[in-house]
Amino acid sequence: MEVKLLTEHYGKAEFQSLEGYKKIGDGYETLKKALKMQPKEIIELVKASGLRGRGGAGFPTGMKWSFLPENGEPRYLLCNADEGEPGTFKDRMMMERAPHQLIEGMIISGFAVQSKKSYIYIRGEYKDSLRIVEKAIREAYDAGFLGKNILGSNFTHDMDVYSGAGAYICGEETGMISSLEGQKGQPKLKPPFPALKGYLGKPTIVNNVETLAAVKYIVRDGAQAYRKNGTEKSAGTKLFSVSGNVMKPGNYEVPLGYPLKDLIFNLCGGLKPGRKLKAVIPGGSSAPVLTEPEAMRATMDYECLAQMGSMLGSGAVIVIDDSNCMVDLLNVTMHFYHHESCGQCTPCREGTGWLHKTVASIASGHGRLQDIQLLDRISKNMMGRTICALSDAAAMPAISFVNKFREEFEFFVREGRSKVKGEGFRHAQMHH
Amino acid sequence: MPKCTINGKAIEVKPGTTVIQAFKAAGVEIAHYCWHPGLSVAGVCRLCMVQIEGQAKLQIGCNTLVTEGMVVNNTSEPVKEAVKWGLDFHLINHPLDCPICDQAGECGLQDQYVHFGKYDPEMAMPKQKKHKVVDLGPTIVLDTERCILCSRCVRFTDEVSKTNELGIFNRGDRSEIGTVENKPLDNNYSLNTVDICPVGALTSKDFRFRQRVWYLKEAASVCTGCSTGCNVNVYYNEEGAWRVKPVQNEKVNGYWMCDKGRDIYKFVNKEARLQTAKVGSKDQWRLLEGGQAAKDVGDSLRQVAKTEGADKIALVVTGQYTNEEYDSLLDFFNGTLAVKNVYHWVNNPEDMTGFDGILFRGDRNPNTAGLKARLEKRGLKSDWLDLEKKIKAGAYKYVVVAGPENNSVFPDLESKAKMMSAAPHLVWLTAAKSEAVDSATTATYQIPLKTFIEKDGTYTNHVGLEQKVKRGTTIVAGALTLSEAVSLMSGEELDFSLRPKPLTNLKTNFFTAKRGEL
CATH class of the missing domain: 3.10.20.740 (Ubiquitin-like (UB roll))
Known part of the structure; x- marks a missing residue:
């Protein structure tokens, strides 16, 4: 059963404008409430709500905010809208259907962390999102929700958008900061962490679109009300972008802890007639794949998926039925990471290419049996060895695919063809 | 702590x-x-x-x-x-072309693989293809396939030379080091990027394909290219010196040296050297052994000082010698002979205090400070402008010159040599051969001296730091140090039996032969 907290009015076109946001929703009433509170109070409230980062890592938001130094330095709030994880399309909908919800959440969050300037870093391909958010920011300025002394308070906040240029790596928070600074979009060495030295060397908080939007509802309804949904460690609702072989793909907002089985078979209308579920990637292409029995048991929350060796990630659920060849899927996935590695750290720069070439050679019928084991070994030696998590993001699907669907890989090597796609299927030759 | x-x-x-x-x-x-x-x-x-x-x-x-x-x-x-x-x-994407790679023998990949390597390569896929022989600028060639993208060179141009020519272009395993159009890697510190490149990606145009590094020996020394006195290693073999690289010294040069300083190996090699003493003038030169020449000159000088007075002798000194050499030179001329006309030949007076803010100084002598201190101590302060006047007036019978070791930093060599050859007798002590001196019109002795890599001694750099140089090798066997020349002039005998003999039967390396003119 869906719980529409953030997405309540997403079906109505006028919700996009400030006028509609006021009419249908509650306008910027929550901002007014927030400005009467103490910034620290809001941080405590967010801590108490149990809100965790919705971008992929799931780090507790309130705790992230409290890492900011109290030294009077200017600080920045950045909204990560560089939605690049394959399978994820929730932030786009949030920006296009309800830009004011995000902007209000951001002003409140900006107030909580006492930042005078925020940026929304929008994925380069999201031209519509950029246009819509820009327009909404203008409306918010005109209405006095942004700028000097917001609503007569002594809080001043400016907001701007920045369009990325299409690199996956700029969705990594320090990669995004580099890009925003005008440098090549490459993650920065940590420590120092952005909370101490981020954008332009100043304390910086980076939060996902969905995280910032949720802050509005936590302030509006209180921490306890927010906690009513979800589980003890995974509080609140979450948007899941369901794609793949389901009848009704799309974004679904459900409480965390919701059974994956129900998400697929009830909300999304199940699979095509006659098809059987083979696997599910529960949290974007970098999350380790779940087999059918695992998927049937899984609940969509941070702890259950972690326990199964996978992760909730950005909430992109990719449903795979029995018409798909796992070798092919891994090939496509590895092509992506090979293409997107920024190239700074050697294990990732070289490892992603090595993985891709190896799996591509299997998928073109030229693989060797030892290549399957090699994929696993390369991946394990890429994990945890780099500045950012892209290396792990490439390694995790590779490890899970070859170990959970080994017989498909072995079949391909032995027979030179896909186990699933049959005799007549001709595979593309290796890329590059 | x-x-x-x-x-x-x-x-x-x-x-x-x-x-x-x-x-x-x-x-x-x-x-x-x-x-x-x-x-x-x-x-x-x-x-x-x-x-x-x-x-x-x-x-x-x-x-x-x-x-x-x-x-x-x-x-x-x-x-x-x-x-x-x-x-x-x-x-996995490195070419492994070690047999034809200049870095082989001093390569980070080779060295560390021996210590820490896996030894069972499993890569069976085709390697990434990238650009070979990329001309980065006047000094350096890049092979992007050998490059391991450590970014040292990029950080060097950002942080040390602050010239920002280099960057990493493209992404992932297609990444390549490169320069932007119309901005080649062209600065006076560019060759440091070759030193810090752990592999054979960046190679020096001056050194590549000339020698295998395992045939070279190294001698710790001090750069004589300017008054900073960067600590260096000179790499040499029996054929001569081949390159100079910086050695870390926090007090002087950190980890770096300039490209101009790297040229100092060129003037120590035979091709640039005065190899035997010469006596005569423009019309005819007679060759003789260096020691004999020094003795002959010494006899004449002592005779002139005794009969006609020390005022008939002028001594011209450049800032190119060691403190020990200055001491023996001045002890003999100023002490024994009582010569007071000692002139300091400044090669580029207008730029002597120049400094580029990193290492390179306008005073292109290793030991101006040492010379000045010694002249001052003896109260010798002859005005350079006097020299020409007095030579013209016929005041000097003998002009003795401790000339440049490195002719290339003396732009005024030709004019000064001409001016001094107006004296009846000219004695030119120098390591370098020079057309300017060869075209002297007066009775001239040219006495071959050793270079910094062939002698022991001390240089005083621009802040007064004394740095020792040690003899690394002998390139011109018949050359003398300035001190030895002075000893012979003063009538002392020297034992030359212990000296290295000139190498005979030396096989010429193919690459050396190809090297051409220096």
Whole structure:
């Protein structure tokens, strides 16, 4: 059963404008409430709500905010809208259907962390999102929700958008900061962490679109009300972008802890007639794949998926039925990471290419049996060895695919063809 | 002062020390490519992996600060495995063209693979193809396939030369070092990028394909290219010197030296040298042995000083010699002969105080400070402008010149030599052969001297720091040090039996023959 907290009015076109946001929703009433509170109070409230980062890592938001130094330095709030994880399309909908919800959440969050300037870093391909958010920011300025002394308070906040240029790596928070600074979009060495030295060397908080939007509802309804949904460690609702072989793909907002089985078979209308579920990637292409029995048991929350060796990630659920060849899927996935590695750290720069070439050679019928084991070994030696998590993001699907669907890989090597796609299927030759 | 334990060895380090620095301080080997003590931390090669007690994940040593009581090692199995694989990742797209690579023999990949390598390559896929023979500028050629993208060269041009010519273009395993259009890598420090390149990606146009490095010996010395006195190694073999590289000295040059300084090996080689003494003038030169020439000159000078007075002799000195040589020179001329007309030949007076803000100084002599101090101490302050006047007026019978060792930094050589050859007798002590002196019109002695790499001594740099040079090799066997020449002039005998004989039957290296004119 869906719980529409953030997405309540997403079906109505006028919700996009400030006028509609006021009419249908509650306008910027929550901002007014927030400005009467103490910034620290809001941080405590967010801590108490149990809100965790919705971008992929799931780090507790309130705790992230409290890492900011109290030294009077200017600080920045950045909204990560560089939605690049394959399978994820929730932030786009949030920006296009309800830009004011995000902007209000951001002003409140900006107030909580006492930042005078925020940026929304929008994925380069999201031209519509950029246009819509820009327009909404203008409306918010005109209405006095942004700028000097917001609503007569002594809080001043400016907001701007920045369009990325299409690199996956700029969705990594320090990669995004580099890009925003005008440098090549490459993650920065940590420590120092952005909370101490981020954008332009100043304390910086980076939060996902969905995280910032949720802050509005936590302030509006209180921490306890927010906690009513979800589980003890995974509080609140979450948007899941369901794609793949389901009848009704799309974004679904459900409480965390919701059974994956129900998400697929009830909300999304199940699979095509006659098809059987083979696997599910529960949290974007970098999350380790779940087999059918695992998927049937899984609940969509941070702890259950972690326990199964996978992760909730950005909430992109990719449903795979029995018409798909796992070798092919891994090939496509590895092509992506090979293409997107920024190239700074050697294990990732070289490892992603090595993985891709190896799996591509299997998928073109030229693989060797030892290549399957090699994929696993390369991946394990890429994990945890780099500045950012892209290396792990490439390694995790590779490890899970070859170990959970080994017989498909072995079949391909032995027979030179896909186990699933049959005799007549001709595979593309290796890329590059 | 945090105390830590490195591979079981307890040491104490300064606050702010990183783990990799602590390993170096403890004398423990640790693999690394991107880290360089003179540059910022990049943390990208991922080879300086260490295990810190109490931490689950391996950490990189270059970006981890030592904390009190830290127990750290790089000998545990997980670390060894990580380094092995780290090296393999570096090598899967590396060409392995060591037999034709200039870096072979001093290559970071070769060296570290021997210590830490995996030894069972598993890469069976085609390697990435990238650009070969990229001309980066007047001094350097790049092979992007050999490059391991450690980013040292990029950081060098950002942080040290501050010229920002280099960048990394493209992404992932298509990344390549490069320059932007119309902005080649062209600065006076460019060749440092070749030194810090751990592989054979950046090669010096001056040195590539000339020698295999394992045929070269190195001698620690001091750069004589300017008054900074950068510490250097000169690489040589029996055929001569081939290149100069900087040696770390925090007090003087840090880790770097300038490109101009790297040319100093050129004037020590035979092709640039005066190899025997010559007597005569423009019309005819007679060759004779250097020691004999010095004796002959000495006899005449002593005779002139005795019969016609020391005023008939002028001594011209350049800032190119060691302090010990100045002492013996001045002891003889000023002390024994009582010559008071001692002139300091300044090669570029308008630029003597110039400085580029990094290392290179306008005073292109290694020892101007040493010479000045000695002249001052003896109260010798002849005005340079006097010299020409007095020569013209016929005041001097003998002009003795301790000339430039490196002719290329004396733009005024030709005019000064001409001016001085107006004296009845000219004595030119020099390591370098020179057309300007060969076209002297007066009765001239040319006496061959040794260069900095062939003698012991001390130079005083621009801040008064005395730095020793040690004899590395002998290139011109018949040459004398200035002190030896002076001893012979003063009538002393020297034992030459211990000197190295000129090499005979020397096989000419194909590459040397191809090297052409210096």
